[in-house]
Amino acid sequence: MTELLDPRNDFVFKRIFGSEENKDVLLAFLNHTFVEAGEPPLTEIVLLNPYTEKDAPYDKQSIFDIWAKTAEGKLINVEMQLFNKYDNEKRTLYYWGKRYSNQLQEGQTYRALKKCVTINILNFSFLPNDRYHSVFHLREDHTLIPLIDDIEVHFIELPKLDDRAVSMEGGLVNWLLFLKGANKSNWEVLAMNEPTLKKAMTTLEFLSQDAEARRLYEARQKYLHDETSMIEGAKTEGKTQGILEGKTQAKTEVAKNMLSMGLDIQLIVKATGLTEEEIHALKPM
Known part of the structure; x- marks a missing residue:
């Protein structure tokens, strides 16, 4: 039996949810997301960037x-994030x-701006709460009156x-x-009242059996893993650099105090590990 591709891979996710067919x-999916947030369902959507064969999994562009x-002009952005950036x-x-x-095009007024909704589906925990679906709007702190309804951000945390x-x-x-990768034996129960979810499952099965789709999937997985490794490496390097800079600053302060007390240069060298040149540079002009 062919192993299923991971639908959380953004390349696969867009093939399932972002194609015209x-x-x-x-x-x-969007209607379930909005209804759970207490909003009315949509009747129609237009894809602004449908999946095409030109979408290379290793191309930054x-x-x-x-x-x-939507039919009313509301803009929706859905992003699947497999790793924490x-x-x-x-x-x-x-x-x-x-x-x-x-x-806004040149000459248009601000009134032309339409609501923008961002839906982030995360494969990691992010917010300090227990909710898997959190929705943010722009509201006044005390009375909770909305300033404007144009901003709406969803975080869906799969873990x-x-x-x-x-x-x-x-x-x-x-x-x-x-999306989380539920055991295929549970698919029938998951899709019992969801014919379009069944279609998503069928698409995933088809992709999993297609050699070219699997090749592109593996290329995207490698790209995502490499990108995450670089981010983690940069974070570690930054922390190390910060620690080293902190230690150097502490040594410098000790050396300045010892100089102000008139202590011998060689004693300060031994106490701080700084060179004679570094210590002489600390002396007031």
Whole structure:
């Protein structure tokens, strides 16, 4: 039996949810997401960047987010994040802001700006709460009145989802369990009341058996792993550099204090590990 590809891989995710032939799959997923957040379902969406064969899994220019627009002009961005790239709050607001501001053409007024919704599906825990689905808006702190409804950010954290939380009525939970890699033996239960979820499962099975799709998937996995390793390496290097700089600063302060006490240079060298030249440079002019 062919091993299934991981639907959390953003290349595979976009093939399942971001292609024209599976636009109904995306619409069903979005509606479950919005209904769970207490919002009305959508009736229609337009894909702004559908998956094409030109989407190379190792090309930095390829966009594996899904961009869509509703019949009313609302813009929706869906991103699957397999690994933590850190600074998620600022990263989210930065890309949300670009999407929002790029709507305006020369000569248009601010009134032309439409609501932008960002949906981040995370394969890691991020927020300090137990909710797997958190939704943010721009509201006043005390009265909770909205300033404007144009900003809406969802964080869906897959690790916070109980693997046993199968809903017999269907709903967002079953879609997320599918994305999380629920055992295939449970697929029938997950898709019992979800015909479009069944279509997503069939698409994943097809991709998993396609040699070219598997090759591109593995290339994307390698790219994502390498990118994460570089980020982790940079963080570790930065921490090490910070520690070294902190130790040097501490030695410098000790040396300055010892100089002010008129102590011998050689004694200061032994006490701090600084060179004579470094200590002489610390003497007041």
